[in-house]
Amino acid sequence: MSVAPAAVTGKPQALAPGGFMAGTVAVAAIARNTFREAARNKILYSLLFFAILLIFSALALGELSLNEEVRMTRDLGLFGVDVFSVLIAIFVGVNLLYKELDLKTVYTILPKPIARWQFVLGKWLGMLVTLALQIAVMGGVLALVTVAQGAPLDAAILKALWLLFVNVTVVTSVAILFSSFSSPFLSGFFSLGVFIVGRSVPDIRLVTARVGGSVGRAVDFVSYLVPNLHLFYPSGAIVGARQVSIHGQFVGAGYLASVTAYGAGYSLLVLGLAIWIFRRRDFV
Amino acid sequence: MTAVSSRDVVLRADALAKTFRLGFFRRRVEAVKDVSLEVHRGEIFGFLGPNGAGKTTTLKMLMGLIFPTAGRAEVLGLPVPSLSAKRRLGYLPESPYFYDYLTPEEFLDFIGALCALPSAERRARADQLIARVGLDHARGRPLRKFSKGMLQRIGIAQALMADPELVILDEPMTGLDPLGRKEVRDLILELRKEGKTIFFSTHILPDVEMTCDRVAIVIGGRLRSVGPLGDLLSARLLSTEVILRPPATGLAMMSIPPGARQYAAGDRAVGLELPETADVDAFLRLALGAGASVLSVSPRRESLEDLFVREAQLASAGSGAAGAAAARAAS
Numbered sequence: 001m002s003v004a005p006a007a008v009t010g011k012p013q014a015l016a017p018g019g020f021m022a023g024t025v026a027v028a029a030i031a032r033n034t035f036r037e038a039a040r041n042k043i044l045y046s047l048l049f050f051a052i053l054l055i056f057s058a059l060a061l062g063e064l065s066l067n068e069e070v071r072m073t074r075d076l077g078l079f080g081v082d083v084f085s086v087l088i089a090i091f092v093g094v095n096l097l098y099k100e101l102d103l104k105t106v107y108t109i110l111p112k113p114i115a116r117w118q119f120v121l122g123k124w125l126g127m128l129v130t131l132a133l134q135i136a137v138m139g140g141v142l143a144l145v146t147v148a149q150g151a152p153l154d155a156a157i158l159k160a161l162w163l164l165f166v167n168v169t170v171v172t173s174v175a176i177l178f179s180s181f182s183s184p185f186l187s188g189f190f191s192l193g194v195f196i197v198g199r200s201v202p203d204i205r206l207v208t209a210r211v212g213g214s215v216g217r218a219v220d221f222v223s224y225l226v227p228n229l230h231l232f233y234p235s236g237a238i239v240g241a242r243q244v245s246i247h248g249q250f251v252g253a254g255y256l257a258s259v260t261a262y263g264a265g266y267s268l269l270v271l272g273l274a275i276w277i278f279r280r281r282d283f284v
Numbered sequence: 285m286t287a288v289s290s291r292d293v294v295l296r297a298d299a300l301a302k303t304f305r306l307g308f309f310r311r312r313v314e315a316v317k318d319v320s321l322e323v324h325r326g327e328i329f330g331f332l333g334p335n336g337a338g339k340t341t342t343l344k345m346l347m348g349l350i351f352p353t354a355g356r357a358e359v360l361g362l363p364v365p366s367l368s369a370k371r372r373l374g375y376l377p378e379s380p381y382f383y384d385y386l387t388p389e390e391f392l393d394f395i396g397a398l399c400a401l402p403s404a405e406r407r408a409r410a411d412q413l414i415a416r417v418g419l420d421h422a423r424g425r426p427l428r429k430f431s432k433g434m435l436q437r438i439g440i441a442q443a444l445m446a447d448p449e450l451v452i453l454d455e456p457m458t459g460l461d462p463l464g465r466k467e468v469r470d471l472i473l474e475l476r477k478e479g480k481t482i483f484f485s486t487h488i489l490p491d492v493e494m495t496c497d498r499v500a501i502v503i504g505g506r507l508r509s510v511g512p513l514g515d516l517l518s519a520r521l522l523s524t525e526v527i528l529r530p531p532a533t534g535l536a537m538m539s540i541p542p543g544a545r546q547y548a549a550g551d552r553a554v555g556l557e558l559p560e561t562a563d564v565d566a567f568l569r570l571a572l573g574a575g576a577s578v579l580s581v582s583p584r585r586e587s588l589e590d591l592f593v594r595e596a597q598l599a600s601a602g603s604g605a606a607g608a609a610a611a612r613a614a615s
Binding site: 019021022025026028029030032033036037040103104105106107108109110111112113114115280282283284 | 304341344347348349350351367368370371373375377379380381382383385386390394395397398399400439442446
């Protein structure tokens with residue numbers, strides 16, 4: 001190898017280490033690589049395929065209902081986008097850091113002039129881009145199917161898809177937090193648990209209000225620690241003293257803004273905790 | 285040893301130590317104890333030790349992958365780990381594993397981006413380095429299809445991506461065939477010619493003898509010796525090897541010195557390893573007088589292997605079983 005004549009000459013001109021631009025380039029590189037890894041993962045394509053299959057199966061089920069084809073397609077389609085995007089978020093999220101440690105790729109990456117927080121942030125951003133694209137593909141198929149059924153393309157589906165994206169942002173952050181200190185199996189188990197509990201927060205609070213006592217108060221306290229994921233799937237819920245529905249009056253811009261802020265805040269808090277744990281680890 | 289100005293100290297480790305807590309009972313295992321060394325500008329520095337001696341743990345502390353329990357380190361006067369220090373060094377981990385879905389071009393471009401190189405610079409640099417490490421034929425092929433030797437080459441290329449002043453290689457020859465080892469050795473020598481400083485760990489001693497200006501020997505997590513090979517190896521004559529073809533009457537007339545070891549050296553030749561106390565001149569006169577043909581005479585002085593074994597024996601005598609247990613845990 002040393003006999004190759006192409007000796008590398010000249011000092012490469014790098015951006016100043018630790019500077020904003022250098023940091024941004026490094027985070028973007030990690031995000032891009034994370035996206036590229038997901039884009040070359042056949043399992044994700046399988047999940048995407050099943051999600052799209054579910055949306056198309058709504059067409060057949062719609063035929064069985066009386067004049068409710070579009071309703072059936074939207075309900076089943078959004079359910080499919082929700083379930084599969086959460087499954088992808090948990091499946092990829094719990095492996096995001098673990099794989100780097102298990103395959104020892106982290107030994108090559110972290111000695112480069114990047115900080116550990118930039119590494120975790122880049123992985124998180126790459127994951128969000130992947131999920132955004134997955135939701136966009138699934139949502140696009142859903143919209144096409146409903147338009148093919150003769151329904152107008154309204155903003156409700158777009159709003160619902162945005163809320164599902166914020167939902168998986170929170171789920172991904174939780175999965176990364178667990179994966180920063182435990183195995184993928186346990187991280188997946190805990191993340192799924194948080195998702196199920198998070199979706200049931202209003203019901204849990206209803207029950208704890210009735211139960212009362214110290215047990216009720218303790219469970220109520222826990223329900224404030226887990227993310228309230230029900231906020232991101234509001235169809236059928238009472239919002240602002242009226243019932244909202246994906247088939248009729250859906251949530252407004254104010255609701256979208258406030259729950260997006262809640263989701264972003266919760267995600268950043270959890271991600272910050274994951275970074276704090278990751279920064280203190282020895283990579284033996 | 286000549287005094288070295290602080291400007292010429294590229295890497296300095298000062299009393300580095302690492303204690304791990306293992307198992308349910310948080311048992312203390314001292315993997316690295318009080319390691320202090322300096323690597324000077326433009327030299328090839330070998331960091332030697334048996335498996336589990338604490339070499340990789342020390343290197344990982346220098347790379348900021350493991351936090352030292354005590355001590356500190358500097359690269360070019362900058363504290364480790366810091367982004368400024370990391371910008372000026374390149375590192376090849378032991379048995380490297382890379383993102384196997386990437387091609388060499390994509391991988392080096394990614395590494396270049398982490399080093400904050402502009403896009404055009406990254407492409408040019410990746411192109412040059414792929415040629416330099418002899419991977420031209422593997423362009424466009426995903427890394428999962430690379431052999432171990434090819435992975436080692438791309439690993440060296442990524443360490444050189446930002447044209448670092450200090451190149452740190454963890455066991456760069458491990459797993460390579462003799463040709464691959466020679467190529468890595470040549471590359472290391474070539475990098476020195478370009479003015480770079482190379483610090484590499486290994487347990488393959490012939491590679492060290494052929495390349496290193498100075499070495500440090502670490503055993504059981506503790507530094508045993510540091511210095512130029514010539515200074516560390518004893519100049520004392522250990523034995524003299526004489527190969528001769530005996531006369532028809534045999535060896536009986538030659539009065540072989542006491543303590544000599546005799547062995548067959550092929551083609552009717554006999555090898556004799558004479559102890560350091562033997563009068564080699566007198567023996568040779570006698571042998572020639574008796575009609576023997578002397579084929580070769582080689583004085584044997586201490587080799588790096590002898591030094592290594594000597595240090596290992598001293599370490600084991602000094603620290604007993606505790607040191608060995610710690611070394612095993614460190615691996």
